[in-house]
Amino acid sequence: xxxxxxxxxxxxxxxxxxxxxxxxxxxxxxxxxxxxxxxxxxxxxxxxxxxxxxxxxxxxxxxxxxxxxxxxxxxxxxxxxxxxxxxxxxxxxxxxxxxxxxxxxxxxxxxxxxxxxxxxxxxxxxxxxxxxxxxxxxxxxxxxxxxxxxxxxxxxxxxxxxxxxxxxxxxxxxxxxxxxxxxxxxxxxxxxxxxxxxxxxxxxxxxxxxxxxxxxxxxxxxxxxxxxxxxxxxxxxxxxxxxxxxxxxxxxxxxxxxxxxxxxxxxxxxxxxxxxxxxxxxxxxxxxxxxxxxxxxxxxxxxxxxxxxxxxxxxxxxxxx
Numbered sequence: 658x659x660x661x662x663x664x665x666x667x668x669x670x671x672x673x674x675x676x677x678x679x680x681x682x683x684x685x686x687x688x689x690x691x692x693x694x695x696x697x698x699x700x701x702x703x704x705x706x707x708x709x710x711x712x713x714x715x716x717x718x719x720x721x722x723x724x725x726x727x728x729x730x731x732x733x734x735x736x737x738x739x740x741x742x743x744x745x746x747x748x749x750x751x752x753x754x755x756x757x758x759x760x761x762x763x764x765x766x767x768x769x770x771x772x773x774x775x776x777x778x779x780x781x782x783x784x785x786x787x788x789x790x791x792x793x794x795x796x797x798x799x800x801x802x803x804x805x806x807x808x809x810x811x812x813x814x815x816x817x818x819x820x821x822x823x824x825x826x827x828x829x830x831x832x833x834x835x836x837x838x839x840x841x842x843x844x845x846x847x848x849x850x851x852x853x854x855x856x857x858x859x860x861x862x863x864x865x866x867x868x869x870x871x872x873x874x875x876x877x878x879x880x881x882x883x884x885x886x887x888x889x890x891x892x893x894x895x896x897x898x899x900x901x902x903x904x905x906x907x908x909x910x911x912x913x914x915x916x917x918x919x920x921x922x923x924x925x926x927x928x929x930x931x932x933x934x935x936x937x938x939x940x941x942x943x944x945x946x947x948x949x950x951x952x953x954x955x956x957x958x959x960x961x962x963x964x965x966x967x968x969x970x971x972x973x974x975x976x977x978x
Contacts, residue, residue, distance in 0.1 A: 660694040660712075660719075662809065664940050669723050669807055671700055671710060678710065678721060681803040682756065685919045687938035691908055693809070694719045695961060706805075711744055717961055718748040718812035726758050726804045730769045733806050734776030741810050742784040748812035750794035751846050752856040752956070756807040760800030761947045770798060770945045771836035773806070778838035789841075790829045794819060796842035797859025797954055799912045800943030811961070813854075819843035820891045822884055826866040835866065840945075845888050852960040853896050855904070857888045859912065861944060861952040871948035874918050878925050881953055889931070889955075906933035907955040912942040914950045922951065931955065 658676040666679035678693065698710040698719060710721035720741050727733045755777075760770045767775075781789040794817065801807065821827050821844050828840040848854040862869040862877035863884070870876025893901040909932065911922055919939055926932045944952050 658697060659692065660696075660698050661690040662693050663690045664938060665689050669708075669803055669805055671698075671708060671721075673698075673700055678809070680756065680801075680807065682799075682801055683916075683941040685913060685916055685939040685941050686923055688935065689938065691910065691938065691956075692958065694811075709740070714961075716748075716814040718745050718810075718814070720744045720810045720812075721808070723805050723807045726806060729776075730757070730764060730772035730806075731767075731776035731779075734773045735780045736776075737806055737808050738777050738780035739783070741808060742780065745810070745812045748814040749792060749817040751811045751813050751817055751848065751854065752794060753796040753811070753842070754807075754809040755796065755798040756801040756803075756805075756942075757798055757945075758801055758804050758806060760798065760943050760945060768836075771838075773798065774836050774840050775838045778841050781841050790827075791819075793829055793841045793843050795844070795846040795856040795858040796840075797912070797952065798840070798945050799859070799952065811856075811958075813848055815848050818847050818849075818895065820845040820847060820888065820895060822887050822891070824864055824887055825884065831866050845892060847892060847895055848960065849896065849900075850960055853900055853904070853957065854960045855892055855896070855907075855955075855957040857885065857892070857907075857955040859952045859954045860884050860888065861946075861949050863949075868946055868948050872950065874921060874950050877950055878922070881951060882925075882929065885931075885953060885955065904957050905959070906936055907931055907957050909933070909937040910954050910956075911937070911939040912944060912952040913939055914941075914943055916941050918950065 660676045663677045663679045665684035696714045698712040701709040706725045708723040712719045722737045831839040845857045862880035869880045
């Protein structure tokens, strides 16, 4: 049974009978569910409350961890990522979604997001060694009120290429002012083939490494839109104009810090050429930087939905990026 992510649940849980992984993240507008996985996910519920889902479909991998928060956010993130990377085996990361408890709160003088980045980075380094940044895929990290770290990961045993925004510093090269370890993600991930898979990371109003228009929604939406436009240009160059033109409208997820900003965001979305209301949702979540109000991601999981299309294209000689 295909699996979807559903927003607006009271508690995070997996409903295997209907194929929905429910997230305790409020839905503000749009459709509540988003497709995640084309097949079955095996579920393991552990005595400590950890939920582990995993599945394999041809070259594709999916792993989901929902873990009770330990005393240390860094230790919780390190353990979760160690397990996810081991579960993927030889597959490379393609897209990862992180939901971090009270993401902007501090524990022992360190913001929870920065502690999460520390644990995640150390897990990547332990798994891949020097040069681990080559394996950083498209990702996002936003807040949740539930005291659980939730990580949803997709991977592929195929060539996965990472894309960067020339107007943004790669996240993994951020200066030390943003935390003891930089965020471990790229701006987009792509798999080529007859039906490409493309994920543009959670994108916000950042140029270089600096936040733009702190606390001001209109300015942040303008910069976020420009960054998304640049990443769409990067994707078109990578896939080729013909393949890019064949992409259908993306799944769009907007993370919004303040619920009262929903009407302004919906009006802005209506002006975007890639927007399809039937594939868009706005959810309420704190953003990784306290001055940021909005973050937007775009996803084209077409080959994942049609199982092995990209695998067959690769076997028949499609060059990796």
